[in-house]
Every structure is written in C-alpha cells, then in structure tokens.
Amino acid sequence: MKQIIVYFVGIAGSGKSYLTKAFADWLESMKADLMRINLDPGADYVPYSADLDVREWFTLEDIMQKYNVGPNGAQIISSDLLVTLIDDIRYEIDLAQPDFILIDTPGQMEIFTLRESSKILLEALGRERSVMVFLFDPVVSKTPFGFLSQLFMANSAVFRLEIPQIAVLSKADVLRDDEVERILRWSSDLEYLSSFIETKTLSVELLRTLKDSGLFRPLVAVSALKGYGMEDIYDGIQEYFYGGEDLERVLF
Numbered sequence: 622m623k624q625i626i627v628y629f630v631g632i633a634g635s636g637k638s639y640l641t642k643a644f645a646d647w648l649e650s651m652k653a654d655l656m657r658i659n660l661d662p663g664a665d666y667v668p669y670s671a672d673l674d675v676r677e678w679f680t681l682e683d684i685m686q687k688y689n690v691g692p693n694g695a696q697i698i699s700s701d702l703l704v705t706l707i708d709d710i711r712y713e714i715d716l717a718q719p720d721f722i723l724i725d726t727p728g729q730m731e732i733f734t735l736r737e738s739s740k741i742l743l744e745a746l747g748r749e750r751s752v753m754v755f756l757f758d759p760v761v762s763k764t765p766f767g768f769l770s771q772l773f774m775a776n777s778a779v780f781r782l783e784i785p786q787i788a789v790l791s792k793a794d795v796l797r798d799d800e801v802e803r804i805l806r807w808s809s810d811l812e813y814l815s816s817f818i819e820t821k822t823l824s825v826e827l828l829r830t831l832k833d834s835g836l837f838r839p840l841v842a843v844s845a846l847k848g849y850g851m852e853d854i855y856d857g858i859q860e861y862f863y864g865g866e867d868l869e870r871v872l873f
C-alpha cells in the first residue's frame with residue numbers, strides 16, 4: 622500500500638483548514654494513520670493539532686518584519702521559503718510512515734497553485750502519490766457565473782499542479798437543499814448549466830471544451846461542520862489510486 626498525500630486547495634476562506642480537520646478525524650475513526658501538515662504561515666489559528674506546521678519555522682508576521690514587506694510580499698517570500706523545508710518535511714514523513722498525509726495549503730490559493738516552489742515541494746514529496754481536494758466556495762458557487770469561475774479556478778489548479786482532483790462543494794450546510802441540488806447538477810449536466818447562462822457567450826463553448834477535455838467533474842457536497850461527505854472524498858481517492866478496488870481491504 623502506498624502513502625497518499627492529499628492537498629486541500631481552494632480560495633481564501635473556502636474551508637480548507639476545517640475540511641483538513643474533518644477528513645483527518647474521519648480517517649482516524651477508520652483507524653488510518655495520518656499526518657496533518659499546515660503549510661499556511663499566515664494562519665492565526667488552525668482547527669486541528671498539526672503534526673507539522675510551517676509556523677514552527679516562520680510566520681507571515683516574521684517575514685513582514687524581517688524583509689520589511691507587506692502581507693502580499695510576505696506571502697510570496699514565504700511561498701519561496703517552503704522549498705527550504707522540504708528535507709524536514711520528508712524526514713518527518715519518513716519517521717511517522719503514515720497512510721495519509723493531509724496538507725492544508727495557504728489561504729490565498731494562487732500562492733500555492735501559481736508559485737514554482739509548490740511544484741518543487743509536490744514533486745519532492747511524490748507527485749505520483751498526490752491528489753488534491755479542490756473546495757468550491759458555497760456562496761460564490763450559488764450563481765451560474767460564480768460557479769463557472771470556481772470551475773475555471775479548479776481547472777487552473779489541475780493545469781498547474783498536474784495531479785488528480787476531487788472537487789467538492791464546501792460548507793454545503795450553509796446552503797438550502799435546493800441550492801445544493803442545483804449546484805451539483807450544474808457540475809454534472811452541461812446542458813442544464815448552459816440553460817442558466819446567456820447563449821452566445823463564450824462560456825458555453827468553453828464549457829463544451831472543458832467537458833470534451835474531461836475537465837468537468839461532478840461535485841460532491843461536503844460539510845466539515847456536520848461531518849458529511851468524508852466518505853465520498855475517500856471513495857474519490859480510492860478510485861484514483863486503486864481503480865475502484867475496495868481500499869478498506871488494502872488499508873484497514
């Protein structure tokens with residue numbers, strides 16, 4: 622059985638840290654060994670107890686002071702500094718030998734998806750055993766164009782990181798049932814989504830292209846708060862790495 626690394630990626634405030642916690646708790650209840658890694662040096666608070674935390678090395682605040690830059694500059698510097706931690710992270714993983722390594726990525730998703738250092742880190746930890754959970758923000762996803770923007774962001778993360786993706790509708794508990802249903806249907810039924818978008822826009826053509834390229838993925842509704850959807854994430858991982866084989870037999 623191979624170790625699996627799960628990166629939680631999504632826009633600021635989309636629920637990455639809480640989902641890291643909820644999925645970790647769920648895996649633990651299934652008796653899996655895991656590590657939780659916080660890669661966000663700007664986090665004031667993380668809701669889980671991190672087994673490895675970038676803030677042990679530096680925080681955004683430290684960097685702002687040391688380099689005399691504002692928060693955005695500090696984000697970029699801290700992202701570049703991540704590569705200096707690779708050996709330490711690898712050492713800790715080798716020591717603990719967990720089944721799952723859950724990685725909570727920095728608040729601003731572009732810091733993680735667009736900077737070269739993340740790709741170097743991902744490569745060093747093992748691309749072939751990596752998967753990302755991409756969180757669609759529930760409020761942004763409520764409107765058709767908001768949903769589309771999230772879809773493009775999700776795909777930009779795939780283009781950049783080049784690892785498989787499980788797309789989830791985060792914090793689904795904040796939406797009404799009919800809203801959840803509609804968003805899930807947008808993600809699986811191109812014609813239905815098109816009917817919400819004015820025709821003659823580029824978007825409809827773009828959607829077809831995305832669909833033809835296999836970049837249109839059905840969303841899974843999850844709630845870290847209520848704890849649902851964890852098994853779906855797990856099943857998605859299972860599908861990617863074991864082609865539908867019953868992972869429970871392999872793992873637990």
Ligand SMILES: Nc1nc2c(ncn2[C@@H]2O[C@H](COP(=O)(O)OP(=O)(O)OP(=O)(O)O)[C@@H](O)[C@H]2O)c(=O)[nH]1
Pocket residue numbers: 631632633634635636637638639640661727728729791792793794795843844845846847
């Ligand atoms: N209702 C509800 N609220 C949630 C859920 N998950 C997270 N939240 C809330 O949403 C806010 C942001 O959640 P985080 O997990 O910190 O989001 P994040 O993507 O890690 O945020 P940054 O790292 O700051 O960008 C917090 O105030 C949480 O309490 C959920 O499943 N349901």
Ligand SMILES: [Mg+2]
Pocket residue numbers: 637638639661664725726727728
């Ligand atoms: Mg966070």
